[in-house]
Amino acid sequence: MNPKRIPFLSRLDLTHGKVDLSHGGGGRAMAQLIDELFIKHFDNDLLRQRNDQALFAVPAGRLVISTDGHVISPLFFPGGDIGSLAVHGTVNDVAMSGAKPLYLAAGFILEEGLPLADLEKIVISMAAAAQSAGTPIITGDTKVVERGKGDGVFITTTGVGIVPKGVNISGNRAQPGCAILLSGPIGDHGVAIMAGRENLQFGTTLVSDSAALNSLVAAMVAAAPADIHCLRDPTRGGLATALNELAQQSGVGMVIDEAQIPIKDEVKAACEILGLDPLYVANEGKLVCICNAVAAERLLAVMGQHPLGRDAAIIGEVVADHHHFVEMRTAFGGRRIVDWPVGEQLPRIC
Amino acid sequence: MNPKRIPFLSRLDLTHGKVDLSHGGGGRAMAQLIDELFIKHFDNDLLRQRNDQALFAVPAGRLVISTDGHVISPLFFPGGDIGSLAVHGTVNDVAMSGAKPLYLAAGFILEEGLPLADLEKIVISMAAAAQSAGTPIITGDTKVVERGKGDGVFITTTGVGIVPKGVNISGNRAQPGCAILLSGPIGDHGVAIMAGRENLQFGTTLVSDSAALNSLVAAMVAAAPADIHCLRDPTRGGLATALNELAQQSGVGMVIDEAQIPIKDEVKAACEILGLDPLYVANEGKLVCICNAVAAERLLAVMGQHPLGRDAAIIGEVVADHHHFVEMRTAFGGRRIVDWPVGEQLPRIC
Numbered sequence: 031m032n033p034k035r036i037p038f039l040s041r042l043d044l045t046h047g048k049v050d051l052s053h054g055g056g057g058r059a060m061a062q063l064i065d066e067l068f069i070k071h072f073d074n075d076l077l078r079q080r081n082d083q084a085l086f087a088v089p090a091g092r093l094v095i096s097t098d099g100h101v102i103s104p105l106f107f108p109g110g111d112i113g114s115l116a117v118h119g120t121v122n123d124v125a126m127s128g129a130k131p132l133y134l135a136a137g138f139i140l141e142e143g144l145p146l147a148d149l150e151k152i153v154i155s156m157a158a159a160a161q162s163a164g165t166p167i168i169t170g171d172t173k174v175v176e177r178g179k180g181d182g183v184f185i186t187t188t189g190v191g192i193v194p195k196g197v198n199i200s201g202n203r204a205q206p207g208c209a210i211l212l213s214g215p216i217g218d219h220g221v222a223i224m225a226g227r228e229n230l231q232f233g234t235t236l237v238s239d240s241a242a243l244n245s246l247v248a249a250m251v252a253a254a255p256a257d258i259h260c261l262r263d264p265t266r267g268g269l270a271t272a273l274n275e276l277a278q279q280s281g282v283g284m285v286i287d288e289a290q291i292p293i294k295d296e297v298k299a300a301c302e303i304l305g306l307d308p309l310y311v312a313n314e315g316k317l318v319c320i321c322n323a324v325a326a327e328r329l330l331a332v333m334g335q336h337p338l339g340r341d342a343a344i345i346g347e348v349v350a351d352h353h354h355f356v357e358m359r360t361a362f363g364g365r366r367i368v369d370w371p372v373g374e375q376l377p378r379i380c
Numbered sequence: 381m382n383p384k385r386i387p388f389l390s391r392l393d394l395t396h397g398k399v400d401l402s403h404g405g406g407g408r409a410m411a412q413l414i415d416e417l418f419i420k421h422f423d424n425d426l427l428r429q430r431n432d433q434a435l436f437a438v439p440a441g442r443l444v445i446s447t448d449g450h451v452i453s454p455l456f457f458p459g460g461d462i463g464s465l466a467v468h469g470t471v472n473d474v475a476m477s478g479a480k481p482l483y484l485a486a487g488f489i490l491e492e493g494l495p496l497a498d499l500e501k502i503v504i505s506m507a508a509a510a511q512s513a514g515t516p517i518i519t520g521d522t523k524v525v526e527r528g529k530g531d532g533v534f535i536t537t538t539g540v541g542i543v544p545k546g547v548n549i550s551g552n553r554a555q556p557g558c559a560i561l562l563s564g565p566i567g568d569h570g571v572a573i574m575a576g577r578e579n580l581q582f583g584t585t586l587v588s589d590s591a592a593l594n595s596l597v598a599a600m601v602a603a604a605p606a607d608i609h610c611l612r613d614p615t616r617g618g619l620a621t622a623l624n625e626l627a628q629q630s631g632v633g634m635v636i637d638e639a640q641i642p643i644k645d646e647v648k649a650a651c652e653i654l655g656l657d658p659l660y661v662a663n664e665g666k667l668v669c670i671c672n673a674v675a676a677e678r679l680l681a682v683m684g685q686h687p688l689g690r691d692a693a694i695i696g697e698v699v700a701d702h703h704h705f706v707e708m709r710t711a712f713g714g715r716r717i718v719d720w721p722v723g724e725q726l727p728r729i730c
Contacts, residue, residue, distance in 0.1 A: 056617030057721030267406030371407030
């Protein structure tokens with residue numbers, strides 16, 4: 031049943047209007063925002079029911095849930111915006127268990143004064159990303175805080191997905207002898223955001239790699255369901271942090287080859303100018319896969335046939351190491367430890 | 381497997397320390413915050429796996445998902461804090477489908493400078509609320525924004541639950557002839573928050589009614605599974621908004637009796653001083669139930685035996701009305717329309 035609309039006096043002014051506190055008050059203004067913006071663009075039967083929760087049927091099995099707050103600054107950046115990022119980030123976190131993401135929930139925290147035109151752009155982009163990933167946004171929430179108590183818009187997305195039978199992927203399953211695969215070049219997202227920020231112009235055409243990885247994961251899982259031990263998307267803290275997390279969780283060491291790690295020349299150049307190590311720069315459309323060595327070439331071939339895995343590479347192997355160190359064979363033939371990042375290189379990168 | 385801890389140089393300073401941007405950077409400082417605060421207090425096997433998602437088994441059936449951002453100001457108030465509220469709010473939204481809430485996910489957006497001691501208090505209170513409601517927090521996320529770009533802490537919680545067979549509860553199922561039940565006195569939460577805010581002292585001992593309603597709902601559903609048509613918790617916008625939403629969704633009218641609506645004398649007095657209509661003041665531990673008239677007395681008896689439904693009352697009935705008006709028979713024998721709220725009475729009440 032499609033409930034009747036509340037008779038609003040006039041439509042939302044999406045050209046000149048701004049978010050005000052009444053949009054979070056639970057009354058007529060909030061109902062109008064939900065009707066004319068969120069339901070209009072996210073359009074699906076579950077959302078249209080207007081309950082405070084959404085109901086969906088599942089078969090018996092294993093579900094995963096993941097949640098991610100998005101506070102990126104600026105809201106709009108080369109290659110995306112906070113809306114598309116909020117979909118990709120959560121779809122990817124769900125997919126990194128090997129699951130097929132099913133549905134998303136979205137919680138918006140809006141700052142008083144946010145132009146409704148900006149919010150509409152973000153909602154449209156979010157709706158397109160959700161549609162493209164096949165993960166409808168079926169429930170949500172809107173809060174408004176006073177000017178100066180937020181920063182435009184924060185979006186917390188939560189996703190649920192279903193894990194196919196026979197798939198057993200977790201960060202604690204890396205074993206000595208496993209191969210380490212990376213789906214493509216690192217650092218694009220972080221460098222694109224820096225370029226988007228005020229006073230930092232590289233004259234580069236770099237765009238964020240922000241993308242939903244669920245179809246790539248589905249292809250990999252279909253090709254070698256029992257051979258994939260770990261998947262992780264190297265977001266905040268970059269590849270270095272993702273590998274250290276996996277080494278720590280699994281109680282193993284890793285050795286990677288600098289020469290095998292794909293990275294674009296312009297990212298390398300931008301990182302040199304900024305004094306950043308690309309190993310620590312965030313990605314939003316890449317994954318690390320740790321798999322049985324015998325399946326590595328097969329998985330690499332599957333990844334190479336997917337648009338998001340074209341430049342995939344085998345970048346190293348898991349080793350026994352009670353220190354749980356990640357070591358890198360450098361291009362010059364030496365070895366160095368790739369440690370956890372200590373400070374904060376790039377705040378609000380996602 | 382319980383992964384080994386990262387060897388931190390020193391423990392978090394929970395007495396004098398403050399949140400800084402590195403706590404959201406994905407590196408060592410964030411891992412330490414997660415270890416020594418979130419995992420320590422939320423402690424459960426799923427969270428301890430430290431994956432970016434949590435996996436759980438479900439039988440075939442109907443699940444619900446609900447998400448809610450919490451931006452309440454002040455963070456600590458009489459009867460609770462943002463941590464307990466963030467659990468209760470989402471548990472209740474899940475329960476309002478008749479579902480048994482199973483698990484929670486929590487996304488934190490922290491402002492740089494937040495005292496770690498405050499964060500610890502909130503996390504401890506959140507953990508206690510989750511344990512008491514039987515809904516472990518199994519996955520989460522932490523972001524940090526610069527000073528002046530947030531307001532201490534915002535918490536977005538998402539819950540999943542499972543709907544028992546034979547239960548079919550939705551806001552669009554109210555029918556003429558149904559009875560309207562309310563689980564207890566209205567307005568406590570909103571008035572307690574106002575009292576907690578600076579420069580507003582009523583000299584009252586009122587505390588928020590913030591509470592998890594899932595055990596009350598379970599008792600009601602067990603007693604009359606097929607007779608409950610709608611459940612809703614009258615939070616933002618109060619009882620008036622909840623009833624208008626249900627009338628709108630179901631395409632019906634409602635008539636309620638002012639004399640039957642439970643309200644504490646001190647809440648009534650505080651609302652008079654503040655110029656608030658208690659019908660529009662937020663509650664965080666109350667529910668509205670719309671049920672078959674024949675089951676109303678039975679449900680009322682079940683509610684009355686539960687600590688959170690002791691003062692439950694039948695407050696009115698659903699009628700046919702193509703305007704979808706909510707009307708109130710006043711204590712003086714007249715009738716007035718209880719409209720949607722238009723502006724924002726009490727910003728950041730939840």
